[in-house]
Amino acid sequence: MCGIIGFISRKKRLIRGDKIAIALDSLKERGNGQGSGYVGYGIYPDYKDYYALHVFLKNTPTYHKIIDKVKNILSKYGVVVKDEEIPVKEGVLKKEFIPWRFFYDFHDSYKDIENDLMVNIVMEINDKVNGAFVFSSGKNLGVFKATGWPKEVAEFYRLDEYEGYMWLAHARYPTNTRGWWGGAHPFNILNWSVVHNGEITSYGTNKRYVESFGYKCRMFTDTEVVAYIFDLLIRKHKLPVEYALSAIAPKFWDEIERMDEEERRIHEAIRMTYGPAALNGPFAIVVGTHEGMIFMNGDIEKNNTMIGLTDRIKLRPLVAAEKDDLVFVSSEEAAIRRICPELDKVEMPDAGSPVIVRIE
Amino acid sequence: MENEEMVIIDAKDMNYRELNEKIHEVLNKNPNIKKIVLKNVLGQRYIGNGIQKRDLTIEIYGVPGGDLGMFMSGPTIIVYGNTEHAPGNTMDDGKIIIHGSGGDVTGHSMRGGKIFVRDDVGYRSGIHMKEYKDKFPVLVIGGRAKDFLGEYMAGGMILVLNIDREGKDLGKIKGRMIGTGIHGGSIYIRGEVDEFQLGVAADIKEFTEKDREKIKGYIEEFCNYFNLNEDIKEKLINSEYTKIAPVSKRPFGKLYTHDLR
Numbered sequence: 001m002c003g004i005i006g007f008i009s010r011k012k013r014l015i016r017g018d019k020i021a022i023a024l025d026s027l028k029e030r031g032n033g034q035g036s037g038y039v040g041y042g043i044y045p046d047y048k049d050y051y052a053l054h055v056f057l058k059n060t061p062t063y064h065k066i067i068d069k070v071k072n073i074l075s076k077y078g079v080v081v082k083d084e085e086i087p088v089k090e091g092v093l094k095k096e097f098i099p100w101r102f103f104y105d106f107h108d109s110y111k112d113i114e115n116d117l118m119v120n121i122v123m124e125i126n127d128k129v130n131g132a133f134v135f136s137s138g139k140n141l142g143v144f145k146a147t148g149w150p151k152e153v154a155e156f157y158r159l160d161e162y163e164g165y166m167w168l169a170h171a172r173y174p175t176n177t178r179g180w181w182g183g184a185h186p187f188n189i190l191n192w193s194v195v196h197n198g199e200i201t202s203y204g205t206n207k208r209y210v211e212s213f214g215y216k217c218r219m220f221t222d223t224e225v226v227a228y229i230f231d232l233l234i235r236k237h238k239l240p241v242e243y244a245l246s247a248i249a250p251k252f253w254d255e256i257e258r259m260d261e262e263e264r265r266i267h268e269a270i271r272m273t274y275g276p277a278a279l280n281g282p283f284a285i286v287v288g289t290h291e292g293m294i295f296m297n298g299d300i301e302k303n304n305t306m307i308g309l310t311d312r313i314k315l316r317p318l319v320a321a322e323k324d325d326l327v328f329v330s331s332e333e334a335a336i337r338r339i340c341p342e343l344d345k346v347e348m349p350d351a352g353s354p355v356i357v358r359i360e
Numbered sequence: 361m362e363n364e365e366m367v368i369i370d371a372k373d374m375n376y377r378e379l380n381e382k383i384h385e386v387l388n389k390n391p392n393i394k395k396i397v398l399k400n401v402l403g404q405r406y407i408g409n410g411i412q413k414r415d416l417t418i419e420i421y422g423v424p425g426g427d428l429g430m431f432m433s434g435p436t437i438i439v440y441g442n443t444e445h446a447p448g449n450t451m452d453d454g455k456i457i458i459h460g461s462g463g464d465v466t467g468h469s470m471r472g473g474k475i476f477v478r479d480d481v482g483y484r485s486g487i488h489m490k491e492y493k494d495k496f497p498v499l500v501i502g503g504r505a506k507d508f509l510g511e512y513m514a515g516g517m518i519l520v521l522n523i524d525r526e527g528k529d530l531g532k533i534k535g536r537m538i539g540t541g542i543h544g545g546s547i548y549i550r551g552e553v554d555e556f557q558l559g560v561a562a563d564i565k566e567f568t569e570k571d572r573e574k575i576k577g578y579i580e581e582f583c584n585y586f587n588l589n590e591d592i593k594e595k596l597i598n599s600e601y602t603k604i605a606p607v608s609k610r611p612f613g614k615l616y617t618h619d620l621r
Contacts (some may be wrong), residue, residue: 334403
């Protein structure tokens with residue numbers, strides 16, 4: 001099951017976080033209260049040039065020691081501009097973790113490779129620091145997630161105090177692994193964020209593949225690997241986004257056979273080269289993308305975009321809708337209409353064909 | 361609110377349990393009820409489930425949630441809006457008329473009754489429809505269907521008219537894997553379908569005048585519900601259709617027993 005929804009303003013209009021929470025609440029039947037989460041893009045305008053690290057700290061009396069360990073790693077490459085507990089409303093959830101945030105700036109000498117270094121830092125903290133899990137590591141964005149129902153998690157994180165131009169959200173119904181704070185969606189690395197309904201049957205293959213490039217899957221659930229695949233294929237390998245998505249949801253061989261010579265060869269090459277990056281199993285995902293994505297026609301995307309995609313045989317639902325500058329994707333049309341009753345257009349995207357929404 | 365013939369329920373912000381309990385309460389208290397009007401419906405699941413009452417009409421304004429009319433036997437549901445997944449799931453008898461689009465698995469496992477969808481339907485519509493004696497389910501789609509139409513179909517009829525909101529032709533259909541695993545019933549699609557668009561066990565059969573007679577009544581019914589004019593009706597009746605049916609009587613008869621005689 002699981003319920004997903006995302007929306008973006010193509011004019012970068014800022015929208016308060018309680019909107020997405022209302023929409024997600026109407027998908028709560030698709031979850032079971034074992035994980036809900038949100039990501040807002042554009043929420044930290046005052047710190048927009050710094051990495052905003054959101055870190056779960058195991059809630060023990062000595063949690064300050066965990067903060068020191070995280071700071072030790074961070075201080076190797078830059079400075080923590082500010083750190084504090086993420087403002088929460090006490091008493092809403094059982095606080096298994098203390099969500100902490102660090103605004104972080106790399107030293108000038110590292111600026112050229114700061115994205116790669118940030119990935120390494122996240123992997124190092126998640127792998128080596130006991131009781132610390134980085135769950136958000138982008139700039140001018142933040143993930144807010146926990147074990148709980150959509151409304152509870154939104155209330156806990158005081159989501160109505162943030163404004164963003166893109167929001168993604170997820171109500172979880174854990175099936176293959178237990179629900180915990182770090183297992184809630186969205187999964188994020190840099191400015192990539194993924195919410196997912198379904199299961200990645202190929203998780204083992206995908207995990208081994210990304211781990212051979214230095215990523216470490218430490219969140220005990222399959223969707224984490226999807227965020228790393230996007231980062232690897234599109235940011236690191238600079239694959240045009242259309243091809244990267246075709247690697248993730250591959251074309252059928254019989255479809256490839258009917259393509260023109262050039263296209264056929266490209267798709268054959270993608271299937272052969274990126275076989276271990278293919279997501280097998282049922283999925284519908286909504287992805288917030290990192291900057292610098294390259295398109296087939298050579299366009300380079302300066303902004304973040306929103307992508308909606310399902311597996312190629314459509315084993316999970318996804319609808320897309322538009323109203324003025326807003327574009328929505330969701331598991332159910334009703335969730336979209338909950339926050340935007342009158343829509344200009346509603347459609348069901350083709351299986352395995354992405355909906356990519358760019359800022360104007 | 362007792363012994364009424366018509367009851368209006370405002371479903372605004374109502375949980376699906378509350379709404380469905382209310383519908384059943386109305387049915388219990390009003391034995392002569394003919395019509396229930398549901399306003400401001402938004403995502404509430406299971407509306408009309410299991411209701412057995414032939415002379416009842418349920419009008420829905422908004423977007424009902426999944427499994428609309430599941431196990432229903434008799435009533436007519438009219439939806440002024442789109443529906444989510446599986447309207448008519450395992451319905452036994454009655455009608456669902458959708459003035460909009462149906463979600464994935466529209467008509468899932470229907471065993472009787474009729475569904476008319478004005479616009480499009482999602483993936484796997486008509487999956488596992490089945491027929492038995494006088495039980496003959498029919499799914500009529502005004503626009504187009506996504507892939508896996510009539511998957512594992514065992515009986516009944518699916519009719520795809522392939523027209524847009526104005527009644528204009530939508531052109532050649534895009535769907536793939538049509539009738540995957542079909543072993544009974546028939547699918548009629550207006551216009552041409554290529555062999556490669558078919559799933560395993562499905563085959564293109566000759567569309568005969570007998571077939572045209574079979575679908576004519578459902579086209580007329582469709583045009584009637586959605587106010588389509590005579591010209592469009594005539595066009596739909598006299599168009600060429602592709603008939604898709606099982607490749608043989610028992611396409612999977614030897615799936616597990618190929619070595620047996």
